[in-house]
Amino acid sequence: MPAVIFYLLGGTALAATLMCVTRRNPVHAVIYLVNALFALALMFYLLGAPLVAAWEVIIYAGAIMVLFLFIIMMLELSAEQHPSGPGWLRWGPVILLSLVLLGATLLILALDPKAAEPVPLFYVTPRKFARALFERYPLAVEIVSFQLLFAAVGAFYLGRTGSRKEEP
Amino acid sequence: MIVPFGHVLAFSAAMFLMGLACVLARRNIIMILIGVEIMLNAVGLTLVGASALWQDLDGQIFVLFIMAMTSAEVSISLALVVYLRRRKGTLTADAFDGMKG
Numbered sequence: 402m403p404a405v406i407f408y409l410l411g412g413t414a415l416a417a418t419l420m421c422v423t424r425r426n427p428v429h430a431v432i433y434l435v436n437a438l439f440a441l442a443l444m445f446y447l448l449g450a451p452l453v454a455a456w457e458v459i460i461y462a463g464a465i466m467v468l469f470l471f472i473i474m475m476l477e478l479s480a481e482q483h484p485s486g487p488g489w490l491r492w493g494p495v496i497l498l499s500l501v502l503l504g505a506t507l508l509i510l511a512l513d514p515k516a517a518e519p520v521p522l523f524y525v526t527p528r529k530f531a532r533a534l535f536e537r538y539p540l541a542v543e544i545v546s547f548q549l550l551f552a553a554v555g556a557f558y559l560g561r562t563g564s565r566k567e568e569p
Numbered sequence: 570m571i572v573p574f575g576h577v578l579a580f581s582a583a584m585f586l587m588g589l590a591c592v593l594a595r596r597n598i599i600m601i602l603i604g605v606e607i608m609l610n611a612v613g614l615t616l617v618g619a620s621a622l623w624q625d626l627d628g629q630i631f632v633l634f635i636m637a638m639t640s641a642e643v644s645i646s647l648a649l650v651v652y653l654r655r656r657k658g659t660l661t662a663d664a665f666d667g668m669k670g
Contacts, residue, residue, distance in 0.1 A: 403571045411580045418584055418607055422591035427599045434603060437584075441610055444580075447571060448621040450629045453613075460636050465606070465643050472647045473599060476654050523570070525626045533626050534633070545637040552641035559648035562655075 402512055406505055407447050413501050414440035420494055427473045429491075431466055436498045438462045443505055449523040452530050570621050577618035584611035598653070598660045602646055609639050 417437035424430040442457035534542065584607060591604030613632045620628030650660065657664050 407572050408576075411576075415580070415583055415587075418587045421607070422587050422595075422600075422604065427597065427603075430600060430603055434606065437607070438610065441614060444614065445617050448577075448617050450617045450620065450632075453617060453629050453632050456633065456636055457610075457613075460640060461606075461610070465640060468643060468647060469599065469603070472650060476651070476660070523621050523624050525620075525629055530626060530629065534630050538630060541634060545634060548641050549637060552644050556644045556648035559645070559652045 403447055403509075406508055407444060409501065410440045410444050410447070410505055413437075413498055413505070414444070416494075417498050420498075428470065429495075431469050431473070432495055433498075435462050435466050436495065436502065438466070439502050440498075440505075443502070443509065446509065450525055452525065452527050574618055574622045578615060581611040581614040581618070584608075584614070596661050596663060598650055598662055601662065602643070602650075606639070606643075609635060 414437045417433045417440060421430045421433035421437060424433065438457055438461045442454040442462075445451075445454040445457055588604045588607030588611060591607060592601050595601055595604065613635055616628040616632050616635075618628075620626055653665060654660055
């Protein structure tokens with residue numbers, strides 16, 4: 402049964418990605434990409450990575466995609482788009498994909514894949530993950546924190562306004 | 570491992586190709602960045618699948634580093650998008666040919 406859910410989620414992720422890359426409106430593309438990321442998070446969970454699944458939702462869908470939406474709306478990139486075709490063609494697919502994802506989530510909740518298998522599946526608890534991360538790769542954690550700091554400084558430098566001579 | 574590793578590889582390869590097509594075919598810079606995100610997620614799926622195949626969590630740790638790298642990359646690139654929009658008033662990739670590449 403977990404394999405069936407996995408294939409269902411894979412199909413959902415592929416469909417959402419296909420809809421994402423073919424949209425003209427960037428806002429619609431971001432919404433479909435959020436669907437694909439939720440499907441990917443559930444696949445991560447089924448593959449024994451609950452912590453990575455949580456990050457997929459929190460960091461990718463929660464932070465990065467919201468940043469995309471924020472920039473798109475700040476720059477008013479989709480203001481000149483005119484809707485075409487009937488309304489259900491625009492919001493139908495995303496409702497369908499979301500319902501499939503909701504159903505898959507409830508199915509996973511109903512049958513815990515850890516208990517459904519006779520042999521214990523590979524399942525990385527947050528404790529095991531944290532021990533491996535901080536005991537084996539402490540230097541990499543430091544480097545990543547420096548990278549985030551540099552990215553914040555760079556974004557601030559690029560985004561400042563005024564007091565700079567604009568070249569034509 | 571609940572599914573064969575080859576199927577996981579097939580899924581992630583299909584997603585990666587869609588992201589690559591998005592990067593190569595679209596003109597809007599925002600859509601190009603979204604294609605990059607799709608490719609990074611496909612790579613993450615491969616890593617988690619490999620981690621489940623070999624019962625080793627190094628793949629999942631690498632996904633964490635990919636996510637940190639992605640958030641840094643997105644913040645820089647979206648700041649660049651705002652800067653380019655302020656400078657040229659458009660986000661079509663063809664408009665930024667100042668280096669005559």
